[in-house]
Each structure stands twice: as structure tokens, then as C-alpha cells.
Amino acid sequence: MSGxxxxxxxxxxxxxxxxxxxxxxxxxxxxxxxxxxSGCGKTTLLRMVAGLExxxxxxxxxxxxxxTSAPTHKRNFGMVFQSLALFPHLTVGDNIAYxxxxxxxxxxxxxxxxxxxxxxxHLPGFADRPVAKLSGGQRQRVAIARALALSPRLFLLxxxxxxxxxxxxxxxxxxxxxxxQQLGITTIVVTHDQREAMTMADLVVVMGxxxxxxxxxxVEIYRRPADAFVADFIGSTNLLEVSADSAGRATxxxxxxxxxxxxxxxxxxxxxxxxxxxxxxxxxxxxxxGTVTFIRDLGGTVETFVEAxxxxxxxxxxxxxxxxxxxxxxxxxxLPPESCVVLKK
Amino acid sequence: xxxxxxxxxxxxxxxxxxxxxxxxxxxxSVNERQDLAFPPKGFSLAWYAQIFTDEGWRNALFAxxxxxxxxxxxxxxxxxxxxxxxxxxxxxxxxxFQLLGVAPFILPPVITALGLLTFWATTGFYGQPWTxxxxxxIFFVTLPLVTLSLGFAxxxxxxVEAASTMGADDRTVAKTVVLPLILPYLVSGxxxxxxxxxxxYIVAYMTVGFTMETLPIKIFNALRYGxxxxxxxxxxxxxxxxxxxxxxxxxxxDIRRLLGAMSSDGK
Amino acid sequence: xxxxxxxAITDYAPLLFPALMLIVFFVVPFSTMIAVSxxxxxxxxxxxxxxxxxxxxxFLSTFFGTVxxxxxxxxxxxAVCCVAIAFPFTYLLTKRSRKVQTLWLVGLLSVLSLSExxxxxxxxxxxxxxxxxxxxxxxxxxxxEPQALLPSFGAVLTGMVYQALPYTILVLYPALVRLDPTLxxxxxxxxxxxxxxxxxxxxxxxxxxxxATLIMVFVFALGSYLLPQILGRPxxxxxSVLITDQAIYQSNMPFAAAMAVFxxxxxxxxxxxxxxxxxxxxxx
Numbered sequence: 001m002s003g004x005x006x007x008x009x010x011x012x013x014x015x016x017x018x019x020x021x022x023x024x025x026x027x028x029x030x031x032x033x034x035x036x037x038s039g040c041g042k043t044t045l046l047r048m049v050a051g052l053e054x055x056x057x058x059x060x061x062x063x064x065x066x067x068t069s070a071p072t073h074k075r076n077f078g079m080v081f082q083s084l085a086l087f088p089h090l091t092v093g094d095n096i097a098y099x100x101x102x103x104x105x106x107x108x109x110x111x112x113x114x115x116x117x118x119x120x121x122h123l124p125g126f127a128d129r130p131v132a133k134l135s136g137g138q139r140q141r142v143a144i145a146r147a148l149a150l151s152p153r154l155f156l157l158x159x160x161x162x163x164x165x166x167x168x169x170x171x172x173x174x175x176x177x178x179x180x181q182q183l184g185i186t187t188i189v190v191t192h193d194q195r196e197a198m199t200m201a202d203l204v205v206v207m208g209x210x211x212x213x214x215x216x217x218x219v220e221i222y223r224r225p226a227d228a229f230v231a232d233f234i235g236s237t238n239l240l241e242v243s244a245d246s247a248g249r250a251t252x253x254x255x256x257x258x259x260x261x262x263x264x265x266x267x268x269x270x271x272x273x274x275x276x277x278x279x280x281x282x283x284x285x286x287x288x289x290g291t292v293t294f295i296r297d298l299g300g301t302v303e304t305f306v307e308a309x310x311x312x313x314x315x316x317x318x319x320x321x322x323x324x325x326x327x328x329x330x331x332x333x334x335l336p337p338e339s340c341v342v343l344k345k
Numbered sequence: 346x347x348x349x350x351x352x353x354x355x356x357x358x359x360x361x362x363x364x365x366x367x368x369x370x371x372x373x374s375v376n377e378r379q380d381l382a383f384p385p386k387g388f389s390l391a392w393y394a395q396i397f398t399d400e401g402w403r404n405a406l407f408a409x410x411x412x413x414x415x416x417x418x419x420x421x422x423x424x425x426x427x428x429x430x431x432x433x434x435x436x437x438x439x440x441x442f443q444l445l446g447v448a449p450f451i452l453p454p455v456i457t458a459l460g461l462l463t464f465w466a467t468t469g470f471y472g473q474p475w476t477x478x479x480x481x482x483i484f485f486v487t488l489p490l491v492t493l494s495l496g497f498a499x500x501x502x503x504x505v506e507a508a509s510t511m512g513a514d515d516r517t518v519a520k521t522v523v524l525p526l527i528l529p530y531l532v533s534g535x536x537x538x539x540x541x542x543x544x545x546y547i548v549a550y551m552t553v554g555f556t557m558e559t560l561p562i563k564i565f566n567a568l569r570y571g572x573x574x575x576x577x578x579x580x581x582x583x584x585x586x587x588x589x590x591x592x593x594x595x596x597x598x599d600i601r602r603l604l605g606a607m608s609s610d611g612k
Numbered sequence: 613x614x615x616x617x618x619x620a621i622t623d624y625a626p627l628l629f630p631a632l633m634l635i636v637f638f639v640v641p642f643s644t645m646i647a648v649s650x651x652x653x654x655x656x657x658x659x660x661x662x663x664x665x666x667x668x669x670x671f672l673s674t675f676f677g678t679v680x681x682x683x684x685x686x687x688x689x690x691a692v693c694c695v696a697i698a699f700p701f702t703y704l705l706t707k708r709s710r711k712v713q714t715l716w717l718v719g720l721l722s723v724l725s726l727s728e729x730x731x732x733x734x735x736x737x738x739x740x741x742x743x744x745x746x747x748x749x750x751x752x753x754x755x756x757e758p759q760a761l762l763p764s765f766g767a768v769l770t771g772m773v774y775q776a777l778p779y780t781i782l783v784l785y786p787a788l789v790r791l792d793p794t795l796x797x798x799x800x801x802x803x804x805x806x807x808x809x810x811x812x813x814x815x816x817x818x819x820x821x822x823x824a825t826l827i828m829v830f831v832f833a834l835g836s837y838l839l840p841q842i843l844g845r846p847x848x849x850x851x852s853v854l855i856t857d858q859a860i861y862q863s864n865m866p867f868a869a870a871m872a873v874f875x876x877x878x879x880x881x882x883x884x885x886x887x888x889x890x891x892x893x894x895x896x
Binding site: 424 | 623697721726731785789837856865879880
């Protein structure tokens with residue numbers, strides 16, 4: 001099989017299980033984001049792919065070849081570290097040429113490749129600068145160029161943007177995604193920033209407590225979260241209890257929701273519904289009745305907090321479709337059934 | 346105002362206390378005749394030339410320099426793999442060797458000297474010149490061990506990981522990343538050991554004192570038979586060597602960091 | 613980089629040479645010395661393996677008691693003088709610019725590395741009748757005639773303080789340079805003058821450092837063996853001098869070794885105490 005497969009990977013540190021039976025297939029040329037809160041095992045998983053940690057159990061297979069215990073230096077992967085790990089004693093050019101130099105490439109070969117890569121990362125002519133004289137964004141690019149110098153089989157990045165300020169981070173995300181598409185290289189990025197994952201990835205892998213909670217395309221993850229953890233971690237959401245009443249209708253907060261169906265044999269479940277999917281109308285007509293408790297007008301969006309049966313529900317609208325309500329008003333809450341995702345328990 | 350004045354006065358007093366004996370020796374060393382006189386009578390650099398022209402002094406200088414060069418090299422050869430191992434591997438028990446490396450420097454020197462004297466006498470090598478080199482290497486191994494441990498601790502471990510993802514094996518990492526980064530610490534460790542070995546008296550005296558004269562031994566022997574101005578010129582020579590070596594370390598490295606200041610404090 | 617426990621036998625290879633050197637040339641000699649301290653002395657500088665406590669029994673003499681008492685008293689005096697001078701000095705030094713600090717550190721290291729022989733010679737010159745400091749006093753009209761200031765106790769003490777002062781400053785330097793400057797600024801905003809703040813804030817905050825430094829300098833001063841000989845009279849000789857004398861000139865190795873073991877025990881006890889004080893400071 002072409003691509004990377006992780007089969008039942010487990011990593012234990014003493015009594016602590018950092019990664020728990022992770023299985024994942026990454027087709028060639030895919031951009032994967034490992035996403036999760038800190039301590040979820042995503043960095044450990046990446047380090048195992050790189051060979052910097054050895055799995056306690058399971059196998060790592062790349063293009064049909066088992067590389068589980070191959071030493072790091074024989075894997076030919078490119079990696080960008082959280083600290084960037086640029087060699088302080090070398091210039092920009094020598095940093096980028098490092099992997100070529102230790103393989104005995106000639107000076108000319110090195111220079112040609114360095115110039116090529118500097119052009120790719122929009123820093124032509126920087127070869128002779130000392131690393132210490134670069135800005136944060138420039139260091140970031142040099143680290144990327146260095147990792148790509150040998151056209152690696154896999155491109156791994158561990159929280160690569162964490163040192164950049166918010167604006168720069170956003171533009172680097174776009175740039176990195178474009179670079180990856182241009183080169184067609186299989187890429188795995190570890191991040192805790194869901195916006196970053198949504199911007200760049202073909203495949204988002206949400207991890208929690210050492211396990212994969214869901215692996216799917218970004219929109220799929222957002223629209224169809226597998227469980228409450230994923231729904232809550234990706235964007236903001238309303239998590240509501242749903243139960244079947246005596247007539248078999250799905251009921252939320254004491255009101256039957258027309259069109260919403262629970263899977264067979266299930267009496268109780270949770271649903272996730274995104275704030276932008278909730279409509280606020282006048283009370284009645286089968287809508288859930290609630291009281292507006294707070295309105296947050298952010299300019300670009302308006303968030304309305306509504307309390308119903310002791311539960312706070314958030315609805316988001318653009319200013320154009322802003323509901324005409326004030327704090328204290330009674331409103332009807334409409335949950336479009338096609339937007340309600342019934343979550344796994 | 347008064348406080349500033351007092352502070353300056355205090356600095357001057359300490360500086361004067363530290364410099365006074367050396368200034369007097371400097372003055373004495375340029376006396377024209379073989380007098381112990383200050384202020385000097387006349388001016389002559391003859392006593393400096395004597396270090397190199399007089400056979401006894403020249404031999405002592407040569408012996409000292411050779412001893413210091415080899416002892417410092419040996420001390421670094423012991424300290425480097427030890428410090429590297431302690432940094433590279435997780436082996437708490439190996440710290441016992443670190444303790445052994447520091448012990449000779451903390452204990453009163455006469456103890457190490459006496460231990461080595463009994464050892465060389467028992468094994469029958471007493472008086473051989475090379476025993477002094479080994480003795481000094483053990484006595485001063487602390488210095489490169491401390492500077493190198495500091496050096497290794499300052500290396501960001503992700504640099505090593507980065508190198509290995511780019512295809513470098515352990516040996517290549519050591520050569521292309523670790524060594525260049527600890528080189529300043531290695532050089533300082535060597536320089537510290539060199540200068541202190543050059544000045545060391547009691548260990549050298551107890552191990553090879555009866556067969557070989559290093560400069561400090563020669564000065565002390567000369568001192569017992571009275572004064573010769575060459576003692577003064579040699580002293581000035583020694584101070585200059587020390588000042589030049591430490592000056593170079595300060596120029597090319599961060600001496601404040603080596604002596605325990607944090608690297609990040611901006612002043 | 614993973615810091616793994618060594619697995620293969622080759623992983624231990626780097627340790628081989630250092631371990632061998634330190635064991636053969638430090639642990640073995642040290643153990644030999646301890647063994648010799650129990651040996652029986654023969655006439656003519658030889659000794660035979662035995663287990664006698666005679667060498668230790670000699671400690672009970674008045675002569676030895678006097679030397680020991682003098683050594684300890686001298687070392688305490690040196691330590692107190694050094695810390696008293698060095699503490700405010702080091703504090704003020706850490707407030708100066710980076711460049712000034714570096715300059716001073718180079719100078720201090722240069723003096724620290726000087727051989728005891730050279731320090732002894734330099735001070736014997738400064739205290740001599742013909743080239744010494746008294747000539748200056750005569751020139752200033754404060755003294756009628758130049759005179760030699762040595763051998764004397766004052767000369768020994770001055771020489772040893774000179775030798776130990778750079779060491780003291782360098783031991784104090786890390787603690788003082790890392791001292792949180794906001795501590796002092798807080799005191800200043802509360803109305804304390806710099807001098808008052810130094811005595812009321814800095815000194816108490818570093819009390820344990822001061823105690824540890826006193827002990828370190830004390831051990832350092834115990835090791836002085838040439839200055840008492842060059843600058844003092846025989847009654848100013850210390851334990852270190854006595855050990856050298858017994859080993860080399862009296863050829864009584866077992867007795868010298870016994871005294872050395874005794875000195876090790878004192879030093880170790882004090883170094884242990886320093887570590888204990890240091891740990892309490894780290895915990896505080």
C-alpha cells in the first residue's frame with residue numbers, strides 16, 4: 001500500500017499511557033493535522049513516526065515497508081520542531097544544506113539546492129546570514145526549507161507556528177498549505193489550534209487522552225462530530241440531551257422536535273448543534289421557549305444567549321439576519337433537524 | 346553623592362589590595378642591580394631575559410609549560426567523555442564519577458598530593474616526570490568537567506533530534522552539532538586547567554619535587570636561599586599569562602555565564 | 613533527543629577511560645593513604661603494613677592540639693575577613709555594567725590562579741624592609757625608618773586573605789548576580805536607602821549563602837600550606853604545613869597520612885554541612 005499506516009500504536013511511559021492503540025492510514029500526498037488539547041498524545045505520536053520515540057506496541061509501515069524500529073537518521077523524513085531547532089553555529093545556508101553536507105554533497109550541489117529552497121520560501125539571498133539575525137517568521141521558513149532539503153518521504157511539523165504572533169501565523173498557514181500542494185508531499189502537522197487544522201488539512205485527526213476520537217475531512221469533523229469531545233473541541237457548539245417520549249418522538253428540553261429521529265433502540269442521547277444553525281423566532285409553533293439573557297455583539301457576528309429549562313443555548317447570526325430581540329424577551333428556539341448531530345455515547 | 350563616592354572608594358581599595366603586591370613585584374623586577382628595592386633603582390629588562398637565558402630558569406619554564414599542556418589535555422580527555430556520557434545517557438549511578446572528579450578540587454590540596462605521593466611511591470614510579478602530568482590531570486579535572494557540563498546543559502536537545510531527522514547518526518551529530526557548540530566550553534576548561542597547573546606547587550612538589558623543577562618549585566627553592574630578581578620577573582610573567590588567557594576567554598566566550606550568571610539576564 | 617539508559621555494552625565505552633583514570637589515580641591513592649595511616653613506621657622513612665592506631669594516638673599531644681587549634685582559628689579568621697570584605701563588594705559588582713563585571717572577573721581569576729609561591733613571594737616583598745610598604749610610610753613622613761613586617765601573624769593573615777578573597781568573590785558571585793532586583797526596588801519604594809536596603813533586605817535574604825560561603829572559604833583556607841611558611845614563624849604553621857613536613861622532611865608517612873585523613877574528615881563534615889545549608893535554601 002502506498003502511504004503511511006500506523007497499526008495499533010501504543011506508547012507507555014511507566015504507568016502512563018500517552019498513546020493508546022492508534023490506527024491511522026495516510027494516503028500519499030495527504031496533509032494531516034493531529035489536533036487535540038495538550039497532553040493528548042499527538043506530539044508523542046509524531047515523534048514515534050519520526051523515530052524519536054519507540055512505540056511500546058504496534059507497527060509503523062511506510063509504502064509497504066515496516067519502519068517501526070528504523071533509526072531516525074535512516075528514515076529520510078523532514079521535521080520542523082516546535083523550537084525550530086536551527087543550528088546557532090551555522091548560517092542560514094549551512095543550516096539548509098546540513099543534510100546534503102553530511103551526505104558528502106559537493107559545495108556546488110549544496111549551493112544550488114540552497115538557492116532553490118530560499119527562492120521557494122521567499123528569502124532569496126539570505127544564505128550567508130547568521131540564524132540569530134532572523135525574525136520569527138524568517139526562522140520559521142528557514143526551518144521548513146531545511147526540513148525539505150532532501151525531498152523527504154514525509155514532512156513532519158510539531159506545533160510549528162506556536163512562536164509566531166496571530167497575524168503571521170494565519171499567513172504562514174496559508175503559505176505552508178500552498179507549499180505542500182505545490183510539492184505534493186505527505187505532511188503531518190501537530191497542533192492544538194483548530195483554526196490552523198481547518199485551514200491546512202485534508203485530514204484532521206482529533207485526539208483525546210491518547211486515542212483518536214475522529215479522523216475525517218475538516219468540514220466533516222465540523223459538521224458531523226463523532227462525539228461530545230470532538231464537537232466541543234472543534235469550534236463552539238450546543239450540547240443538548242435528547243430523549244424519546246412515549247409516542248417515540250425525539251424531545252429536547254421538554255419540547256418535541258419535528259423531523260429529528262433517534263436511532264432505533266436508543267431512548268436517550270446527546271445532540272450537538274452549532275450556534276449558527278439555531279434560528280430564533282417568536283415563541284409558539286412547536287419551538288422551544290426560552291428567555292434571552294445576554295447579547296454579545298461582536299460586529300461581524302451577533303451571539304444571543306437564551307435560557308430554556310435551566311440550560312443556556314447560544315445562537316449566532318450575522319448582523320444582517322440579527323434577531324430583533326432584547327435581553328429579557330421571550331423567544332422561540334428552532335432546531336433544524338438536519339443540523340442536529342446525534343453523538344456517540 | 347556620598348554613597349557613590351564611598352562605593353568608588355571601596356572598589357579602589359579592593360583593587361589596590363589585590364594589585365599592590367603585584368605592582369611592587371613589577372617594580373622590583375625592573376631593578377638594574379640585583380637589589381630587592383622599591384621604587385626600582387634604574388630600569389632594566391635583564392631579569393626578564395634571564396627567564397629564557399639562564400639554563401635553570403629556562404628548564405623550569407619548559408618543564409612547567411610541558412607539564413601544564415599535557416596535564417590540561419589529559420584532564421579534558423577525562424572530562425569530555427564523562428560529561429558527554431552524563432548528558433547523553435540516563436544513568437544516575439554514573440554521577441559518582443562526577444563526584445570523584447570534583448572531590449580533589451574541594452579537598453585541601455595537601456590531601457590529594459599526599460595520596461598521590463603514597464601511590465607513586467608504592468607502585469615504584471615515584472619521581473618520573475609523567476607521574477606529575479597524571480597527578481595534575483586528576484587534580485584539575487574538575488575545571489573542564491564543570492565547564493563542559495555547563496556547555497552540554499546549554500545545548501537544546503531538539504538540535505540533536507533535528508540533526509538525526511536530517512540523517513545524522515550519533516557520530517555525525519557529535520562531530521557537526523555537539524562539538525561545535527561545546528567548543529568554547531572545552532577551550533575554557535583547557536585554559537583553566539592549563540593556568541592552574543602552571544601555578545601549582547604542592548602536588549608537583551610531592552610527586553616529582555626531587556627529580557624535576559617546575560617554575561613554582563624553582564621559585565620556592567630560590568626563595569629559601571634568599572632573593573634573586575628573576576623571581577620577580579617570573580611572577581610578573583605568570584600574572585601576564587593568566588590575565589591573557591582569562592582575557593581571551595572573556596573576549597571569545599561568556600565568562601560571566603561560566604562563573605554562574607544566567608545567560609538571559611540583560612545588562 | 614531521548615536520554616536513554618545505556619543498553620549495549622558499547623554504550624558504556626565513553627565512560628571507560630574517565631572511570632579508569634579516576635579510580636586508578638584518585639580512589640586507589642586515596643585508599644592507599646587511608647591504609648598507610650594505620651601502618652607502622654620503620655626507621656629511615658619506610659613503613660610496614662600493620663594495623664596500629666599509634667599515628668592517631670599522637671593527635672592527643674599538646675603540640676598537635678596547639679597546631680590544630682591554630683589552624684582552625686586561622687581558617688575561621690580568614691573566612692570571616694574574606695566574607696566581610698567580599699560580600700558587599702560582590703553585591704556592588706553585580707550592579708555594575710556587564711563590561712565592568714567581565715573586567716573584574718578576569719582580574720580576579722588571574723589573581724586566584726596565582727601560585728601560593730608567587731603570592732607568598734609578592735607579599736614578602738611588600739612587607740620587606742628594603743622594598744616594602746614601610747618605605748612609602750617613611751617617604752610620607754609617617755615613619756622614621758623602614759622596617760620588615762614579617763615574619764608575623766599579621767603577614768600570614770594578610771597573605772591568606774589575599775589568596776582567598778578572589779575565591780570568596782567568585783563563590784558569592786552566582787548567588788548575588790541572580791538575586792531578584794525587584795526585591796531591592798521594592799525596599800527602595802518603601803523608603804529604604806540603598807545602604808539600609810542592603811543590610812535589611814539583601815543580607816537576610818542571602819543568610820544561608822553567606823554561611824555556606826564562610827564554610828567553603830574556611831575549607832579553602834585550611835588547604836593553605838606555603839604562606840604560613842613564607843610569611844610566618846614555625847609557630848604559625850598549620851596542619852597542612854605539618855602534613856607536608858612529616859611526609860617529606862621527617863619521612864613519617866603513616867603519621868602524615870593519619871593527619872591527612874583527619875583533615876579530610878573535617879573538610880568533608882564541613883562540605884556536607886554546606887550542602888545541607890544549600891538544600892535548606894533551595895527548599896525555602
